[in-house]
Amino acid sequence: MLELIDRGCTSSQHPVPLVFVHGAWHAAWCWEENFLGYFADRGYHAVAVNLRGHGGRPARQSLNRCSIADYVGDVGEVADRLSVAPVVIGHSMGGLIVQKYLETRRAPAGVLLASVPTRGATGFLLRWARQHPWKVTKSAVTRNSLSLLDTEEAVRDRFFSATTPDEVVAQCADRLQEESSRASWDGALLNLPRPKRITAPLLVMGAEQDGCFTTAEVHATARAYRTKAEIFPGMGHDMMLEPAWPTVAERIDAWLVSNGL
Structure with missing residues (x-):
């Protein structure tokens, strides 16, 4: 059963729909806060999907057994219901899902926001383990x-900049949920992207104060796709929830327009 947040409709200016894919511990709500309304107001059909086991959508199996391939299937199911192949936009783990989706599906373009790198999330997990060895082991x-992510301080460290208002961090912390251990292993080692299989143009974006992925990892991902990364200063991992989110949305909009979308 698909669970979507659907805003706007396609227009003569923007005939291609946009599908937004959330990251680990999040759900479609992270796009509804700011991005869906922004793009709908500009003549796009903007859709955010709750991956199975996220938001109010049940999983067909135990959440911990859900794989990245399962999540890719969820995105494919959304795409198949649309009139034309959509642009796919993914954040964090959602960026990994977008990369895996584009390996086998045709799309006019893709956008990666603070995405799991092409080399996987192992670096992120090791950095977290060095900072909090007992918590990560447990x-x-x-x-x-x-x-x-049991405190607001931990949520800020991973997902937000040092200057993000406390209320933004608190609202996010209240809505986070459990993530699949199988999907985490896929993102670290078992199901990494294969850039040579992807032909769609990609916009690769990163955050200067990202608590998950380094700017070096973002640049390496962009190089793998023969493009240049765009790093947003003073911004944390949750680029669509940070106070400066309009600068990210505006850049995506401008890039889509430049590509005739």
Whole structure:
């Protein structure tokens, strides 16, 4: 059962719909806060999907058994219901899902926001383990990844800049949920992107104060796709929720227009 947040409709200016894919611990709500209304107001058909087991959507199996391939299938199901192949826009783990989707599906373009790198999320996990060895070990043993984000301070460290208002961090912390351990392993080692299989143009964007992926990793991802990364100063990992989110949305809009979309 698909669960979507659907805003706007296609127009003569923007005949291609946009599908937004959320990252780990998040759900479609992270796009509804700012991005869906922004793009709908500019004549786009903007759709955000709740991946299985996220938001109010049940999983067909235990959440911890859901794989990246399952999530790619969710995006494909959304695309198949649209009149034309959509632009796919993914954040964090959603960026990995977009990359895997584009390996086998045709799309006019893709956008990666603070995405899992082409080399996988191992670097991120190791950095987290060095900072909080006991918490990461306990989380791995219990398969309870949400325990890593059990305080607003932890949420800020991973997802937001040092200057993001406390209320923004608190609202996000209240809505985070458990993530699949199988999908985490896929993103670290088992199901990494294969850039040579992807032909769609990509916009690769990163955040200067990202607590998950380094700017060096973002640049390496862009090089793998024969493009240049765009890094947004003073911004944390959750680029669509940070106070400066309009600068990110405006850049995506301008890039889509430049590509005739």
